[in-house]
Amino acid sequence: MDHLCFDPTKIDKLQDLRERGVTVYPYTFERRDTVGEIKERFSGIGHEKSAEEVSTAGRIYVVREHGKTIFADMGDADGRIQLYLRKNDLGDEQFDLFRQYVDAGDIIGVVGHVFRTKMGEITIWVDRFELLAKSVCPLPEKFHGLKNVETRYRQRYLDLIMNEESRETFRTRSRIISLLRQFLFERDYLEFETPTLQPVYGGANARPFTTHHNALDQKLYLRIAPELYLKRLVVGGFEKVFEIAKNFRNEDIDTNHNPEFSMVEIYEAYRDYNDMMDLTEEILSYLAEKVRGSATVPFAGHDLDFTRPWRRLSMEEAVQEYGGIDVRAHTVEELRAFAREHGVEGCESATTRGEYLVLFFEHFGEKQLIQPTFVYDFPIENSPLAKKHRTKEGMTERFELFIAGMEMANGFSELNDPLDQKARLELQDARRRRGDLEAQMIDYDFINALGYGMPPTGGVGIGIDRLVMLLTGKDSIKEVLLFPQMKTAVVGPNGGEPGQDGSEE
RNA sequence: GGGCCUGUAGCUUAGUCGGCAGAGCGACGGACUCUUAAUCCGUAGGCCAAGGGUUCAAAUCCCUUCAGGCCCGCCA
Numbered sequence: 001m002d003h004l005c006f007d008p009t010k011i012d013k014l015q016d017l018r019e020r021g022v023t024v025y026p027y028t029f030e031r032r033d034t035v036g037e038i039k040e041r042f043s044g045i046g047h048e049k050s051a052e053e054v055s056t057a058g059r060i061y062v063v064r065e066h067g068k069t070i071f072a073d074m075g076d077a078d079g080r081i082q083l084y085l086r087k088n089d090l091g092d093e094q095f096d097l098f099r100q101y102v103d104a105g106d107i108i109g110v111v112g113h114v115f116r117t118k119m120g121e122i123t124i125w126v127d128r129f130e131l132l133a134k135s136v137c138p139l140p141e142k143f144h145g146l147k148n149v150e151t152r153y154r155q156r157y158l159d160l161i162m163n164e165e166s167r168e169t170f171r172t173r174s175r176i177i178s179l180l181r182q183f184l185f186e187r188d189y190l191e192f193e194t195p196t197l198q199p200v201y202g203g204a205n206a207r208p209f210t211t212h213h214n215a216l217d218q219k220l221y222l223r224i225a226p227e228l229y230l231k232r233l234v235v236g237g238f239e240k241v242f243e244i245a246k247n248f249r250n251e252d253i254d255t256n257h258n259p260e261f262s263m264v265e266i267y268e269a270y271r272d273y274n275d276m277m278d279l280t281e282e283i284l285s286y287l288a289e290k291v292r293g294s295a296t297v298p299f300a301g302h303d304l305d306f307t308r309p310w311r312r313l314s315m316e317e318a319v320q321e322y323g324g325i326d327v328r329a330h331t332v333e334e335l336r337a338f339a340r341e342h343g344v345e346g347c348e349s350a351t352t353r354g355e356y357l358v359l360f361f362e363h364f365g366e367k368q369l370i371q372p373t374f375v376y377d378f379p380i381e382n383s384p385l386a387k388k389h390r391t392k393e394g395m396t397e398r399f400e401l402f403i404a405g406m407e408m409a410n411g412f413s414e415l416n417d418p419l420d421q422k423a424r425l426e427l428q429d430a431r432r433r434r435g436d437l438e439a440q441m442i443d444y445d446f447i448n449a450l451g452y453g454m455p456p457t458g459g460v461g462i463g464i465d466r467l468v469m470l471l472t473g474k475d476s477i478k479e480v481l482l483f484p485q486m487k488t489a490v491v492g493p494n495g496g497e498p499g500q501d502g503s504e505e
Numbered sequence: 506g507g508g509c510c511u512g513u514a515g516c517u518u519a520g521u522c523g524g525c526a527g528a529g530c531g532a533c534g535g536a537c538u539c540u541u542a543a544u545c546c547g548u549a550g551g552c553c554a555a556g557g558g559u560u561c562a563a564a565u566c567c568c569u570u571c572a573g574g575c576c577c578g579c580c581a
Binding site: 069084086142153154249255 | 506512515516517518529530531532533536537538539540541542543544571572573574575576578579580581
């Protein structure tokens with residue numbers, strides 16, 4: 001695979017054009033109309049040319065030469081429209097210029113009048129055109145288009161040029177994020193940006209990416225979550241905050257995971273995890289309704305019903321229902337035997353009832369939860385940032401939302417007891433030192449922040465990529481990420497590290 | 506990390522009982538003044554992902570590597 005796709009015959013055409021004095025890459029074009037506007041405005045047009053002149057621009061997709069006339073399909077962000085060019089009207093020079101030098105893939109501007117062809121298609125009768133950008137790479141085939149999954153991910157721009165479905169998916173993604181912001185702004189949440197480069201990472205259990213700041217000569221981590229910084233803002237007095245954050249986790253890649261992914265985290269003072277479940281429910285059903293126009297969303301063979309209220313059950317209830325065991329009624333030894341019997345993975349290191357509860361839930365419950373379901377009350381062992389349960393010993397006030405077997409959200413009554421937080425992070429740090437690569441570091445400044453007093457606070461994080469998957473019906477996260485992480489295929493001549501081959505800029 | 510599958514022209518692909526690598530679209534040249542997967546005539550384009558092996562002979566069989574997809578493990 002070569003690193004450039006330039007087509008020699010197209011390069012030749014470009015040179016010819018320059019020799020003929022044509023500006024191949026002009027600076028501007030007065031576009032007065034978009035394709036969508038034209039189609040709408042002239043939806044009732046007949047076979048006679050419109051009196052009104054239109055001026056629009058876009059990419060040529062198909063050219064159908066027809067002797068002394070040419071038909072071409074041109075598309076912009078709104079859609080495609082047909083162009084009609086006649087030698088009589090354009091004059092020999094312009095007509096031959098188009099015929100010889102304008103190809104599928106080129107971007108042109110046209111001025112003309114609108115009419116409807118005998119076959120009934122709204123068409124621009126072109127009076128003059130201007131080349132706006134010459135394409136030197138061949139476009140994929142007009143009929144089958146670009147299907148190769150790898151190329152679609154690696155050259156997303158080409159996917160977007162060729163596949164309307166893909167374009168629609170990302171339009172929807174943009175809309176979801178915009179609606180989410182709007183929803184939160186309308187309710188007086190403030191949006192902030194907190195550090196992506198962090199000296200101490202925290203807020204989740206995950207392996208980080210590590211980097212280095214040269215001037216500070218200091219190790220920095222790419223954030224795995226914005227959580228600890230957003231809670232500092234609540235300490236500071238911002239009572240309703242959120243961030244739409246890119247998080248980075250150094251983990252394997254699959255249909256539900258990308259090393260960098262987007263998450264919205266929301267914190268609100270004087271709220272608890274029950275309130276955050278309500279908020280999550282409200283946001284997601286609002287988005288489903290706005291984006292799909294319905295409370296029911298088809299996904300992977302299921303009809304997901306976002307109608308409120310959603311099912312809520314405690315993790316113990318979930319394990320009882322799906323695993324058939326009451327964890328509290330058994331000793332740790334009995335739980336271990338039960339785990340072995342049912343082939344529950346990851347039990348080697350489990351020593352407490354709480355750890356078994358989580359393992360059983362993951363083994364028996366998680367994949368069964370298709371319709372939106374909150375699972376609440378998690379054992380304290382795995383929830384170092386969640387507040388101890390107000391009544392249940394050994395538990396925290398934490399919930400997760402599952403839809404289509406995927407974890408969609410995670411929230412809790414935030415731990416605001418600085419002494420408890422210190423103890424829990426010390427426990428995490430001890431685990432980390434024993435080799436648990438996902439355990440958290442101690443962020444003393446964060447503990448100090450809590451030391452100044454954080455009001456009772458509810459928080460939740462919602463995975464945006466997975467949400468977009470649900471609402472667009474895509475079963476791979478790569479389909480909803482514009483540029484999913486891929487292994488580098490070919491290193492071009494400039495692909496190496498700077499300064500290694502002496503060709504510094 | 507384990508299993509299954511895929512990689513052939515710019516794109517979409519046929520060919521995998523081993524026997525000259527084919528097509529459609531696209532490109533290039535020509536004809537055509539309402540076509541729309543335009544049509545018609547002609548031309549060029551392939552290290553069959555890369556490397557090694559078996560064989561008289563390999564796109565095809567075997568091994569290794571690379572990249573991708575799906576499933577599992579790990580993981581929010």
